[in-house]
Amino acid sequence: MNFKNTWQNISTNYSHWLSFGLLLLVASIINPSFLSWSTLSNQFVQGAIVGICAMGMSLVISAGMIDLTVGSAVAFTAGMGISVLNKTGSITLCLLFCLGAGLIIGLINGLLVTKGKIASFIVTLAAMTAWRSIINQLGQGGPFTVSYDFYEPFRAITAGSLFGVPYLMIYLIIITLITHIIMTKTKFGTYIYAVGSNAQAARLSGIPVDRVKALVFMYAGLMYGIAAFLLASRLTSIQAASAGYQYEMEAIAAVAIGGTAMEGGRGKIIGTLLGILMLRIIITVMVMANVPPFLNGLVQGVIIIIAVLAQNRKK
Amino acid sequence: MNLEMREISKSFGPVNALKSVSFTLGAGEIHGLLGENGAGKSTLMNILAGTFPPTSGEIFINDEAVHKMNPHKSASLGIRFIHQELNLCNDLRVYQNLFLGQELTKNGFVNKKEEIRRAQEVLDYMKTNIRADMLVSELETAQKQLVEIARALLFKSEIIIMDEPTTALNSHEIAKLFDIMRALKAEGVSFIYISHKMPEIFEICDKYTVLRDGGFIQTGEIKDIDEKQATELLIGKSFTHTNLKEGSTSSVTPEVLLSVSKLTGTSCKNISFDLHRGEVIVFTGLQGSGTDELATMLFGASPISSGSVMLHDNSLSHKNIKSVMKAGIAMVPKNRKERGIVPDLSIQQNCSLAYFTAKHDKPFISDPEERARFERNREKMEIRVGSAKDAITSLSGGNQQKVIIGKWLEIDADVYILDNPTQGIDVGAKFAIYELIHEIVRTGKAAIVFSSEFPEISQLADRCFVLYKGEVQGVLPYSELSEVKMMEYSTGAQ
Numbered sequence: 043m044n045f046k047n048t049w050q051n052i053s054t055n056y057s058h059w060l061s062f063g064l065l066l067l068v069a070s071i072i073n074p075s076f077l078s079w080s081t082l083s084n085q086f087v088q089g090a091i092v093g094i095c096a097m098g099m100s101l102v103i104s105a106g107m108i109d110l111t112v113g114s115a116v117a118f119t120a121g122m123g124i125s126v127l128n129k130t131g132s133i134t135l136c137l138l139f140c141l142g143a144g145l146i147i148g149l150i151n152g153l154l155v156t157k158g159k160i161a162s163f164i165v166t167l168a169a170m171t172a173w174r175s176i177i178n179q180l181g182q183g184g185p186f187t188v189s190y191d192f193y194e195p196f197r198a199i200t201a202g203s204l205f206g207v208p209y210l211m212i213y214l215i216i217i218t219l220i221t222h223i224i225m226t227k228t229k230f231g232t233y234i235y236a237v238g239s240n241a242q243a244a245r246l247s248g249i250p251v252d253r254v255k256a257l258v259f260m261y262a263g264l265m266y267g268i269a270a271f272l273l274a275s276r277l278t279s280i281q282a283a284s285a286g287y288q289y290e291m292e293a294i295a296a297v298a299i300g301g302t303a304m305e306g307g308r309g310k311i312i313g314t315l316l317g318i319l320m321l322r323i324i325i326t327v328m329v330m331a332n333v334p335p336f337l338n339g340l341v342q343g344v345i346i347i348i349a350v351l352a353q354n355r356k357k
Numbered sequence: 358m359n360l361e362m363r364e365i366s367k368s369f370g371p372v373n374a375l376k377s378v379s380f381t382l383g384a385g386e387i388h389g390l391l392g393e394n395g396a397g398k399s400t401l402m403n404i405l406a407g408t409f410p411p412t413s414g415e416i417f418i419n420d421e422a423v424h425k426m427n428p429h430k431s432a433s434l435g436i437r438f439i440h441q442e443l444n445l446c447n448d449l450r451v452y453q454n455l456f457l458g459q460e461l462t463k464n465g466f467v468n469k470k471e472e473i474r475r476a477q478e479v480l481d482y483m484k485t486n487i488r489a490d491m492l493v494s495e496l497e498t499a500q501k502q503l504v505e506i507a508r509a510l511l512f513k514s515e516i517i518i519m520d521e522p523t524t525a526l527n528s529h530e531i532a533k534l535f536d537i538m539r540a541l542k543a544e545g546v547s548f549i550y551i552s553h554k555m556p557e558i559f560e561i562c563d564k565y566t567v568l569r570d571g572g573f574i575q576t577g578e579i580k581d582i583d584e585k586q587a588t589e590l591l592i593g594k595s596f597t598h599t600n601l602k603e604g605s606t607s608s609v610t611p612e613v614l615l616s617v618s619k620l621t622g623t624s625c626k627n628i629s630f631d632l633h634r635g636e637v638i639v640f641t642g643l644q645g646s647g648t649d650e651l652a653t654m655l656f657g658a659s660p661i662s663s664g665s666v667m668l669h670d671n672s673l674s675h676k677n678i679k680s681v682m683k684a685g686i687a688m689v690p691k692n693r694k695e696r697g698i699v700p701d702l703s704i705q706q707n708c709s710l711a712y713f714t715a716k717h718d719k720p721f722i723s724d725p726e727e728r729a730r731f732e733r734n735r736e737k738m739e740i741r742v743g744s745a746k747d748a749i750t751s752l753s754g755g756n757q758q759k760v761i762i763g764k765w766l767e768i769d770a771d772v773y774i775l776d777n778p779t780q781g782i783d784v785g786a787k788f789a790i791y792e793l794i795h796e797i798v799r800t801g802k803a804a805i806v807f808s809s810e811f812p813e814i815s816q817l818a819d820r821c822f823v824l825y826k827g828e829v830q831g832v833l834p835y836s837e838l839s840e841v842k843m844m845e846y847s848t849g850a851q
Contacts, residue, residue, distance in 0.1 A: 048610075223721075227721045227722060228720065228721055228722060229713040229714075229717055229722050232702070232706055232709070232710070232713060232722065233713070235699075235702060235706075236699045236702060237699060237712060238701070239699045239700055239701035239702060240695075240696075240698065240699045240700060240701075242695060242696050243690075243695075243696050243697055243698060243699050244698055244699060244710075245658070245678065246656075246658060246678065246688065246690050246697075247699075247710040247714060247764070248678045248679040248682045248711060248714035248715060248809050249710070249713075249714055250677065303701075307701030307702075308698070308701045336802060
């Protein structure tokens with residue numbers, strides 16, 4: 043009886059760790075060299091930029107909303123960020139622009155949802171289309187490319203490593219930790235879960251529900267800004283039409299796989315990190331197993347459904 | 358139809374919700390099922406309705422064993438379960454809700470005309486004033502409860518289970534409901550009636566069965582016991598029917614804490630009163646009399662059209678709820694499930710929410726502090742929990758409500774607004790909450806309670822304000838409090 047209860051407790055509260063471990067096991071059976079540091083750290087590097095976006099998405103979904111602007115916001119901010127860099131020659135100004143643009147994109151979403159009283163799905167669907175259109179117009183179909191003078195120092199932001207740990211992996215871990223602390227150790231985190239769980243009761247407890255929602259969108263926007271800055275550095279050339287393509291889908295999938303309830307109120311940040319890593323591992327494993335790349339989407343789709351089904355069964 | 362449930366047991370994991378309980382019901386009988394929250398009443402009824410199977414035990418209908426009961430089989434046997442929570446779809450019309458899952462069809466299409474006709478027939482029979490083609494979202498809570506009841510009458514029923522059917526109804530509507538029950542009883546329909554309100558049970562029921570802690574305690578004829586005996590049976594200890602106001606010296610002081618003048622909103626107007634330190638004022642009135650809005654207006658949760666509220670001689674801005682809380686007003690809202698608890702948060706987090714918004718100004722929150730906050734309240738109110746980190750939904754209604762009250766005690770307000778604080782909770786917990794309210798005002802605070810139950814009002818009120826059509830129709834000091842007078846004022850008869 044006791045063993046059974048303990049097991050139940052583990053399987054409900056740590057299910058994302060269990061499935062993560064299981065996936066690692068499968069991966070190492072298919073290819074024993076998978077468990078090497080270079081392959082493992084590469085999963086973090088590959089997942090870092092979308093992973094940072096997924097941190098923002100975690101907050102939005104925990105508060106009972108959705109944000110579809112991710113890919114367009116990243117493309118707009120990264121493209122314009124490169125223009126700022128080329129014009130001013132300052133990486134600092136480029137970073138500040140990206141953070142500021144992300145915050146403003148989030149603020150616009152937040153205001154339309156709270157003051158305009160429009161469903162977040164609709165607001166961010168419209169914003170997604172609009173931002174992509176703006177950056178396409180500004181880029182006139184062509185790419186935004188970092189000029190030769192700043193190429194090396196700008197690229198070094200994401201290309202290097204510290205004691206063998208790639209920079210991108212460090213960024214992802216730091217941002218995950220900060221987001222985790224916000225959600226578990228500050229009252230703002232509790233407010234987010236409360237708003238997503240029962241907005242009515244939250245309001246009657248004195249929680250400024252609208253402000254919480256707007257701040258959640260701004261935090262998400264800030265994450266997109268950081269992601270855009272890193273993407274610009276990593277690629278040094280941003281295609282207006284395709285940069286950040288489907289980032290929102292991957293971010294939502296990571297949050298769902300990580301065990302966050304789509305209706306809001308419940309979720310863990312560490313789960314989202316594991317979710318993004320799992321998506322990456324699946325792709326790596328499929329390359330190793332010579333699965334045709336066109337089938338990646340199919341396998342990912344099936345895995346997402348299985349992960350969420352497993353969570354539903356527990357309820 | 359004769360029903361016998363024989364030695365039913367049910368466990369949920371390690372919890373034994375029912376321990377070998379037997380229950381019998383004859384044709385044309387109204388049977389009161391009594392017990393505190395968590396005693397096993399709902400579990401027993403859910404087994405009868407086929408929601409889940411018993412761990413052991415059997416069900417006999419007309420002396421024939423029924424195996425593998427499920428909701429469909431239960432419904433086809435004529436067993437109808439009217440749930441305590443309203444299970445209606447707000448965006449559908451009344452008739453669509455009534456026929457939900459059992460639509461009348463003609464050539465494969467829904468026969469809307471016939472559905473409306475039959476639905477209206479039942480609604481008229483119940484003397485409701487509800488039109489069958491109204492949207493459920495346009496209805497008042499009381500009317501929704503009537504629609505829920507109408508559902509059971511629409512199809513031929515043998516046994517109707519009613520779980521707290523009168524929580525939102527006023528005495529006039531309750532009387533109508535009882536008339537309908539008596540008429541159906543004469544046709545041989547049986548009822549299982551679950552309620553915490555003793556006077557109702559003694560008015561309508563023929564027999565009673567008492568459960569306590571999942572076990573069978575006693576069954577018999579209602580005429581053989583009285584309310585006091587029944588209460589003793591269900592809480593399991595000698596419960597002296599004391600009135601907390603009797604014999605105790607009043608704690609009311611001359612100092613005015615809160616002064617409300619000519620407060621007007623959309624459904625209540627020109628409300629004026631002075632609340633003194635140490636005083637409990639009760640507001641009462643029928644559904645729609647404006648009491649709901651008055652509670653939320655005082656708390657800054659719904660807009661004020663005109664009038665003023667002074668707290669400690671300072672005018673209160675009512676800018677938002679947080680500013681009202683900081684000024685020193687707390688509110689325990691009504692409808693715990695919809696407006697009180699945050700279901701995904703733990704017990705201790707729920708207990709901390711108000712403190713966070715009104716008092717917490719450090720950058721981080723601390724788990725030990727949160728735990729200590731809850732522990733204080735757990736001891737004070739004897740809240741029964743496993744772990745403070747469990748989900749709040751794992752608690753019984755009474756314990757949930759104590760957590761919510763604890764949440765507001767933590768902001769140390771001067772004025773406590775309690776909107777129907779004992780809605781749907783058992784006698785023991787009710788009494789504990791009454792004692793707590795008296796303790797709050799004895800420590801120099803004041804309380805405004807909204808309630809429609811006379812026994813509750815007589816336990817609490819130093820003064821009782823009765824609203825009728827949004828205005829104060831009469832004020833009764835404790836010495837003049839009587840149910841008759843209250844009714845006269847609230848129906849506008851006086």
